[in-house]
Amino acid sequence: MxxxxxxxxxxxxxxxxxxxxxxxxxxxxxxxxxxxxxxxxxxxxxxxxxxxxxxxxxxxxxxxxxxxxxxxxxxxxxxxxxxxxxxxxxxxxxxxxxxxxxxxxxxxxxxxxxxxxxxxxxxxxxxxxxxxxxxxxxxxxxxxxxxxxxxxxxxxxxxxxxxxxxxxxxxxxxxxxxxxxxxxxxxxxxxxxxxxEARAREAEEARRAVAAAEAHKDDFIATLGHELRNPLAPIDSAMAAAQRLAADCPAVLSALAVANRQVQQLKRLVSDLLDASRIRHGKLSVRPAHALLGDIIKDAIAAVSEQAERRRHQLHATLPPYPVTVSADAARLVQVISNVLGDAVKYTPPGGEITLDVDAPDPAAIPEHDSAPREVVITVRDTGIGVPPDLLPRIFDRFSQSRSARMGAEGGLGLGLSVVKYLVNAHQGEVSVFSEGEGKGTQVVLRLPIVRHSSVEHSASTTHGIPPARILLVDDNADATEALALLLTLDGHEVKRAQNGLEALVLVESFTPDVALIDIHMPGMDGHELARLLRQRTQCASTRLVALTGSTGAKDSAAMREFDCCLVKPPSLEDLAFVMRG
Incomplete structure (x- = not known):
């Protein structure tokens, strides 16, 4: 004025x-x-x-x-x-x-x-x-x-x-x-x-508001992931049991195979959600150990081979002619490579071509006392939909997807590459994505300084075959216990079920379990209290107590000291076989 x-x-x-x-x-x-x-x-x-x-x-x-x-x-x-x-x-x-x-x-x-x-x-x-x-x-x-x-x-x-x-x-x-x-x-x-100063205060308030919104969003994602695990557990177990029961009925098996593929897709989406939550809270860790790179590549290809065959993809892998020993978290590295291959399969039209090339030095040529890591370069190329130039700088951001990717029939949440980048960085490596544009395919290059001078025997193929055991299932989710009990019974185990802590305590008076799978979050007597009471029972002195939880951070919690180990819901058959073997 x-x-x-x-x-x-x-x-x-x-x-x-x-x-x-x-x-x-x-x-x-x-x-x-x-x-x-x-x-x-x-x-x-x-x-x-x-x-x-x-x-x-x-x-x-x-x-x-x-x-x-x-x-x-x-x-x-x-x-x-x-x-x-x-x-x-x-x-x-x-x-x-x-x-x-x-x-x-x-x-x-x-x-x-x-x-x-x-x-x-x-x-x-x-x-x-x-x-x-x-x-x-x-x-x-x-x-x-x-x-x-x-x-x-x-x-x-x-x-x-x-x-x-x-x-x-x-x-x-x-x-x-x-x-x-x-x-x-x-x-x-x-x-x-x-x-x-006023603008700085406004910027700080805006930053805090964005951070709070991000925290609320991450908390919601974590809660959503945990809640989705609960219905997935009984569905997955019930389907596995149904496939065994319908072994002589091809039509039923075919229908179950369709449902199983969709359940596996849901499980992958939930795993991505939970991994995003773990990354946010710094709980997605790697535990390096010596392993053979060939076994890791084999497991990663196996994870996507069925989907690739269904889409009639030509999937080729080229590995060094010599065994390559790496110091890495094998499970996490399988997750990295299978995520990259899974995206290639997902976003490559039927009949397309996907190649995986591994370039690594021969560990036998590394001097015996030289402990410096050498680099392995893993390159995955596809003839898929490609990446638009404007998305490439944000390709590793959470929930980042192109419009064509979102429109895909098997599109995900845009979390896979953010998890890949986190895990590769945790291995002190680098990941980069290249594409000449939409419709021109994609190339993902992983550089990992993990090759070591060592020799490791090839890992044996996994199996669920274990001696029959007496198993106690304790979970307030009746569907989850019924489906898992049926699956374990079909595998030859003697299974008893309880829906709360008091029922479990009554059962162990006449049934001494070898393994007790106990849900942590139950109304009334929770899993922690039940575990402490079972420890006081002389008949349960040798019982292996296994916690079941939907919380991604609970496995590392000091509150789990009552248990021998902890599994995140829904437990895989490999996880159950591992804990039952002790």
Whole structure:
């Protein structure tokens, strides 16, 4: 808003003879004391590091001294409702010092006249013409007022008053103009600092809001993943049991195979959700050990081979002719490679081609005492839908997918590559994705410094065959226990079920389990309390207690000390076979 015009006020003051600015040049003036002025400006420059109030006070103290005035002050515009209708005496020195903070109208004040005229003005006996000065004691014989320039409007006015026969001259005007210019610079700096601090606060508040939203989203994702595990467990177990029961019925097996493929897809989506939650909380870890790279590649290909065959893909793998020993978390590396292969299968049209090439040095050629890791480069190429250029920089972001990927019949959540990048980085490696654009295929390159000088025997093929065992299942989810019990019974085990801790305690009076699979979160007596009570039973002294939980971080919790081990729901048959073997 513009400053209200002061033309009527100027005319009135001029007609009253109170405006005597022309006398400044007619009066004799002292020689400039540049040394004192320089010292004063230096002191004010130092005051810039202090608060705005301290800086303005230093300014008016300097004006008071250099102009030998009785009072000095600075009047700054006090905006109200977008209008500049008042001046605030922001700092005052001398005989008017007790009036600091006083408000006066802009349209009836010496400062208003000086700003309206756009130049320094000298007034005689201003109290007689400006009602706003009536409270000033004693009489004011002269007042010299200099506008404080500013952009886009003046900041206000700097003024000095005489209360006796002291007269101001052109030298005093020069000093005040210099101080007014300094004031403009200081106020501009202060305003810029305040604006910057306000923007910084807004940015920090926005950052916190985004972080809070991200945390809420991650918590929701983790909860969703945990909740989805519960119905998946009985479905998966029931389907596995049904496939055994329908071994002689091809039509039923065919229908179950379709359902099983969709359940496996759901399990992968849930695993991606839970891995994203583990990454967020730093709980997705790797545990390196010596393994054969060939076994890792074989397991990764096996994980996607059925889907690749169903889509009639040509899947080729080229490995070194010699065994390559690596120091890596084999399970996590299988997850990395199968994720990359799975994306290639998913986003390559039927009949497409997928190749996996492994370039690794021969560990036998590494000197025996050389422990430095060598690099293995795994390259996966496909002839699929490719990646648009605008998505490539964000390809590893969570939930990042192209439109064509989202429209795919088997599209995922856009979490796979973010998990891949995290796990590759955890192995001190690098992953990069290349594509010439949509419809031109994709190339993923994994570089992992994991090759070691060592020899490892090929791992035996996995099997679920274990000696029959007496198993106690404790879970308040009846469907989950019924389906898992049926599957384990078909495998030759003797299984008893309980839906709460009290039922389990009654059962063990007549049934001594070899293994007890116990859900942690049950109403009433939870899994922890049940485990402690079972430990006190002499008949359960050799029972292997296994916790079942949907929490991704629980396996590392000190609260699990009552149990021999912990499995995340739904447990795989490999996991169950492992814990039952002890």
């Amino acid at each position: 513009t400053v209200p015009t002061a033309s009527p006020l100027v005319s009135r003051i001029q007609q009253a003879g109170a405006l005597v600015t022309a006398e400044l040049d007619a009066r004799s003036h002292r020689s400039p004391d540049y040394a004192a002025e320089s010292e004063a400006l230096h002191a004010m420059a130092q005051a810039l590091t202090e608060s705005d109030t301290a800086m303005l006070q230093k300014l008016v103290d300097t004006a008071l001294t250099l102009c030998a005035a009785g009072s000095a002050g600075i009047s700054l515009h006090e905006p109200k409702d977008g209008q500049y209708s008042a001046f605030r005496w922001a700092a005052v020195a001398g005989r008017c010092a007790d009036l600091a903070g006083h408000l006066i109208p802009t349209d009836d004040s010496p400062g208003g006249v000086a700003i309206a005229l756009g130049s320094p003005q000298l007034f005689v006996f201003p109290k007689r013409h400006f009602r706003c000065l009536a409270h000033v004691v004693p009489e004011v014989t002269e007042e010299l007022v200099v506008p404080v320039p500013g952009t886009p409007k003046p900041w206000g006015a700097l003024w000095v008053m005489s209360h006796d026969d002291h007269h101001f001259d052109s030298e005093h005007r020069r000093i005040l103009k210099s101080l007014a210019a300094f004031t403009c610079a200081a106020l501009t700096i202060a305003q810029a600092k305040a604006d910057a």
